[in-house]
Amino acid sequence: MRQAGSGVTGEERVRAIVAEHRTRPGPLLPVLHALQHEFGRIDAAAVRTVADELNLSRADVHGVVSFYSDFRSDPVEAVHVRVCRGEACQALGAEQLYDAATDAAGGDVSVEQVFCFGNCALGPTVEVNGRLRGRTGPQDLAAAIAAARTAS
Template sequence: MSRAVAPWSIEAAQRVLAQVDEPGPVLVALQSLQSQFGYVHADAVALVAERLNVSRADVYGVLTFYSDLRTTPAAEVEVRICLGEACQAVGARALLADAREQLAPDDDVSRVFCMGNCALGPTAVVNGRLLGRASVASVRAAVDGRPT
């Protein structure tokens, strides 16, 4: 997965929003902004509200409801450990604890619920790359860009 994102600017955001042409567009608009800039800048709320003719409160509500949408740039390294029941059954809680303890402090390690890899858990996602039968070693290798 490419993690290259464009720097935020009002003009660039307006170009992204001009492309949004779908029914029920608020969520799509925010997703488009996030995929362009890596996050949704605070100033985007007013832009989206203006462009789609909805209230800022509506936009803010959507922005803060969905866990995918973020209002700050992502960390360089994003590690997600699945804590769905199927992954818990094969040690995901320990993997999450170990990853938090052993990876670099700047690495963003958090939990998610189910990546649909329930027969090959525990499952981790490292910068968008799905790892089955994950261990701290395989997570660290993926962080370093080495073969797992």
């Protein structure tokens, strides 16, 4: 687990994040979103700590992490692209976008498919390093990947 800085271990930071959300109704999803935001992924050690803190089984926590595409267990590359392949985006050219993304994959770019960002009216939709982009064509995607490389 990543060190959180200031001498605080990753496990201590995970426990602190759980404590921040513990009193909310249904604290698991807010905790997982906070962990994903802070660490960029939710690894097995974090799953174990969250399960312990919320008195859940590891299987329960892992099941939620693996069900939702917003959560990742593995580290991602410097540039992470998520392409929507939902029906509305498919009708607007998502396959060309997905092909362009997979052509760019490798090295510092990882690609994942998603089935709806809720941005259907502005498709095809892609997300590059957490930033959602609508009405995106292959050239727009290439420019977004180049910009993300520069920023990282």
